[in-house]
Amino acid sequence: MNPSGPGGAGEVILALEGVSRIYGEEVEVRAMDDVSMEIRAGEFVSIVGPSGSGKSTMLGLLGILDLPTHGVIRVRGVDAAGLSDAERSRLRGDAIGFVFQQFHLIPHLTALGNVETALLYRGLSSRQRRGRAMEALEQVGLGARHDHRPVQLSGGEQQRVAIARAITTQPGVVLADEPTGALDSKNAENVLQIFHDLQTPDRAICIVTHDLHVAGSARRKISMLDGHIVADEQLVRS
Amino acid sequence: MAVSGLTSRKVRTLLIMLGPVLGVAAIVAAIGINESSKGHLKAKLQELGTDLIVVNASAGFGFGQDPVIEAAAVGRVGRLPDVVAVTGTRQMSDIVTVPFAGAEDYYRAFPVPVIATGLDLPSTLEVPLVSGRFLNEFDESSGARVAVIGRDLADEYGYLRGEPRTIELNGLQYGVVGVLDYVLLEPSMDSAVFVTFRIAVDDWGLDAPDPSRLYVRAPVNTRLVAQEIPVVVSLGGPDGANASVPTDLLDAQSQVDESLNNLTKMMGGLALIVGGVGIANVMSISVIQRSSEIGIRRALGHSRGTIAIQFLFEALVVGVLGGIVGAGVGAGVVWGVAEQRGYTMVLSIVGLAGWALVSVGVAVVAGLYPSTKAARLEPLETLRLG
Numbered sequence: 197m198n199p200s201g202p203g204g205a206g207e208v209i210l211a212l213e214g215v216s217r218i219y220g221e222e223v224e225v226r227a228m229d230d231v232s233m234e235i236r237a238g239e240f241v242s243i244v245g246p247s248g249s250g251k252s253t254m255l256g257l258l259g260i261l262d263l264p265t266h267g268v269i270r271v272r273g274v275d276a277a278g279l280s281d282a283e284r285s286r287l288r289g290d291a292i293g294f295v296f297q298q299f300h301l302i303p304h305l306t307a308l309g310n311v312e313t314a315l316l317y318r319g320l321s322s323r324q325r326r327g328r329a330m331e332a333l334e335q336v337g338l339g340a341r342h343d344h345r346p347v348q349l350s351g352g353e354q355q356r357v358a359i360a361r362a363i364t365t366q367p368g369v370v371l372a373d374e375p376t377g378a379l380d381s382k383n384a385e386n387v388l389q390i391f392h393d394l395q396t397p398d399r400a401i402c403i404v405t406h407d408l409h410v411a412g413s414a415r416r417k418i419s420m421l422d423g424h425i426v427a428d429e430q431l432v433r434s
Numbered sequence: 435m436a437v438s439g440l441t442s443r444k445v446r447t448l449l450i451m452l453g454p455v456l457g458v459a460a461i462v463a464a465i466g467i468n469e470s471s472k473g474h475l476k477a478k479l480q481e482l483g484t485d486l487i488v489v490n491a492s493a494g495f496g497f498g499q500d501p502v503i504e505a506a507a508v509g510r511v512g513r514l515p516d517v518v519a520v521t522g523t524r525q526m527s528d529i530v531t532v533p534f535a536g537a538e539d540y541y542r543a544f545p546v547p548v549i550a551t552g553l554d555l556p557s558t559l560e561v562p563l564v565s566g567r568f569l570n571e572f573d574e575s576s577g578a579r580v581a582v583i584g585r586d587l588a589d590e591y592g593y594l595r596g597e598p599r600t601i602e603l604n605g606l607q608y609g610v611v612g613v614l615d616y617v618l619l620e621p622s623m624d625s626a627v628f629v630t631f632r633i634a635v636d637d638w639g640l641d642a643p644d645p646s647r648l649y650v651r652a653p654v655n656t657r658l659v660a661q662e663i664p665v666v667v668s669l670g671g672p673d674g675a676n677a678s679v680p681t682d683l684l685d686a687q688s689q690v691d692e693s694l695n696n697l698t699k700m701m702g703g704l705a706l707i708v709g710g711v712g713i714a715n716v717m718s719i720s721v722i723q724r725s726s727e728i729g730i731r732r733a734l735g736h737s738r739g740t741i742a743i744q745f746l747f748e749a750l751v752v753g754v755l756g757g758i759v760g761a762g763v764g765a766g767v768v769w770g771v772a773e774q775r776g777y778t779m780v781l782s783i784v785g786l787a788g789w790a791l792v793s794v795g796v797a798v799v800a801g802l803y804p805s806t807k808a809a810r811l812e813p814l815e816t817l818r819l820g
Contacts, residue, residue, distance in 0.1 A: 217814065221678040256814050261732070261733060261812075261813045261814050261817075262814055281737055281738050281739075282737040282738075282739060285735050285736060285738075285740075286735060286737070287735075288733070288735050289735015289736070290735065294730075294733045294734070296730075296817055298726075298817075300726050300727075300729065300730040300817060302727050302730070303442075304439075304441075304442030305438060309438070313730075313731065313734060314734045314735070316736070317735075317740055322557060361734070365734075365735075369805065373817075377767055400737075417699065
């Protein structure tokens, strides 16, 4: 059994309890094997490991985009597997924000429209959606570019729009999958700094990466290998 | 989201709308043209009357003779119990008609029908005179050279109402005593000259005042009378005439038209179905193209149901727009055909709305598969993690 992470300040946002994820029936592939860990509010966590170590599987399970074969995933204490798809989607939208390596912005919407997408179907008026989306864009420094489409933005700007989209719902945790992977070094640094700025006592940041520099900028580093957590260490930042 | 999804790819949206547009337009046009035609036909039948029988002489005895009905037979037909009116006519040929002598160079001579007729043609056909009078007993008995002309011929010759005019037939002067109104049953009479049988015998070499055609009015048992007439004409000998009810012919023609219209409706229905298949295909491709969008929306907390409803709504919008445009195009076609054929346009608004709704239904059904496919996409498959 893998050890759980060191306790941090704040509420447990995400918890894996003895989670395994097995693919295939005739030939089983154990992408994750009996993993237990917690992510608390206020933490800045990096998950590292070589290709095939289970990082992506971990991200999918943490984000309840996937369900475990064995074990329990709790989001703010709620067992995700026991929910219907609609309930799970709602929980995901409320508690978790996502940032992906390829940005995944909707090309025919403006920056503002992309951020507003996260606020749809929540009982907000269009004015309320617009207001909150603008706040998020301004928080990442793109308020003036709100009416630009993704094709009119640089890679770094597109990733900042994606970050704004991730935080506009005030999630308890932001999960980022290789957020600097498609950026040059300067933009990568800018984005990394934005993640650090977004970390608050009420919000955790969790970055999945194979970049050791990015991993080293976190305060807690979880190392994975062959579907197991092999190390879970607190990092001291200078 | 659905509207932005459609407007972001306008050409694709227009292309998938084509199916419903063409299908609805074809069906609306078929129904509308049929209804307008029926309306016109109904008016025409009412105008003609369904009690008019036309009798044509069939092949006579001997070669080279134009078939005729002997004059005595006209009387026999008139004495049938249900017959209220009968008039014989005979068209003559090779007569050049000009409005006045010396006008051959100015007016082009054209083959105007010159018809010898009985005296009660207007009452039998129930067609009034526009001006003057028809041929009468005195004209017949005296052999006076008088004529009645059709309305189109009067316009052609610039005939003024009440104006004393003559026309020249092969050099012989005839006084025009009246103008006959339009004859719906026989449009050729609108350009004809009508003379008495007496004049036809005296001036144009007819052997006898035997008509080649009879017009018979029988308000009661019309079809039965039509069956009796050939027997009465031939007195049991070889058939000397054949009788038909023109409105029956028109009715039969309308049945053929109805069959064509049904075929057009079927083709329209087929176009709708094909259009629906097109919608399903193009939207399925769209789901694949937009898989990244679907994945991120799932990650943002949109449920499968929400995703499905969005794509279904896009199909619905296509159906609504396609139905409205198709109904408009179909109505336009009906208007154009009605204008060209002189019909009164008949188009039911309820029918239009109904077919537009059918288009919506087809589009929604077609959208079910792609919307289900979109909802079933797993975000992990589309977001390319790692």
